[in-house]
Amino acid sequence: MINGIINVYKERGFTSFDVVAKLRGILHERKIGHTGTLDPEATGVLPICIGNATKVCELLTDKDKVYRTVMHLGITTDTQDMTGTVKEDRSREAALLKEQTVEAAILQFVGDYEQIPPMYSALKVNGKKLCDLARAGIEVERKARTVKIFSIEIEKINLPYVTMQVHCSKGTYIRTLCADIGEALGVGACMESLVRTRVSVFPLEEAHTLAEIEKIRDEGTLEELILPVDRVFEGKTKLTVVPEAFRFLQNGNRLNDGNFTDVPEKIADGEQVLVYDPMGHFYAVYQYERETKDYKVRKMFGA
Known part of the structure; x- marks a missing residue:
């Protein structure tokens, strides 16, 4: 059985569920989960969790992300990207904007920002996906979310396009950000293209296409692609239990400093630590509680 994470490069035309389904066939594993949807037309990093690593799917979904996008100023669509129906075309006006004006409008969105989720999204209202309602011609009120x-790093301005x-x-819709920037400039905008370049510690340059994964499997070197679960928790304190305390760890019991081989002088109240068995295998995430001076399994x- 495989336990770990594969950094997958999602190609255009695939849904996140398509990637999971194809990987089940390639790896002959059933217990697989993705870490946050990417639109079919978007490409880039999609970490896939396998085996006991599926327990961190939700955690990875909550992580910050980095995207490279091309914004098309002047075009407004019903989906906020170029796959939708054009509602308004003010490209000529957009092309006459000053670069400094565009740059200032973009950078004002850095920081906390109240964003209304788009109708064409997988979010649910009263048990129904917004995208299904949108396809049926129904628009419902959505609450803004912080x-x-x-x-935002502006890489290139070639009006009406901005890269x-x-x-x-988490929860940020880049196409909605583009639409909101366009509205701030008074000409409208939509998302032309989108590439996710990083999710947490998983960068684009280390991602592999499904075809590459299948080839590596056939070559018998698949283990080189499987990243350990603790890769997600880089930077956290690592503690190893002594052999005598291993049974406590197996049962998920509370642990104290005496149960570990060595403990740093200072561990903050509420700090999460990675706990390893006596053989050095990652086993659990625990949290230190200063009041009881011990560690509780998370x-x-x-x-």
């Missing part, structure tokens, strides 16, 4: 834009890299929090993975 998202965070950590940074930019956006580092953002998530078990097993060896």
Whole structure:
């Protein structure tokens, strides 16, 4: 059985569910999950969790992400991207904008930002997906959600097109960001293209297409692609239990400093630590509680 994460490059035309289905066939594994949807026309990083790594799917979905997008100023569509029906074309006006004006409008979105999710999205209202309602010609009121834009790097302005890299929090819709920037400029905008270049610690340059994964499987070197679960928790304190305490770890019992081979001098209250078995295998995530001076299990993975 495979336990770990594969950094997949999702190609254009595939849904995230398509990638999972195809990987099940390639790897002959049933327990597989993806870490957040990408639109079919979008490409880029899609970490796939396999075996006990599926326990971190939700965690990876919550991580910050980086996208490279091309915004088309002057074009407004019903889907906020170029796959939709054009509602208004003000490209000529957009082409006459000053670059400094465009740049200032874009950068004002850096920081916390109230974003209304698009109708063409997988979010549910009263149990129904917004995209299904949109296809039926029904538009419903959506509440604005606070998202965070950590940074926007403007790579190229060739009006009416703007290429930019956006580092953002979970739940951010880049096409809605493009539409909102266009509205701020008074000409409208939509998303021309989108590439996800990073999810947490998983970068684009280390991602593999499905064809590459299948070839590597046939060559018998698949294990080189399987990233360990603890890769997701880079930077956290690592603790190893002594042999005598392994049974406590197996049962998910509380642990104390005496159960580990060595403990740093200072661990903050509420800090999460990675716990390894005596053989050095990642086993669980625990959380330190200063009041009781011990560690409580947060998530078990097993060896």
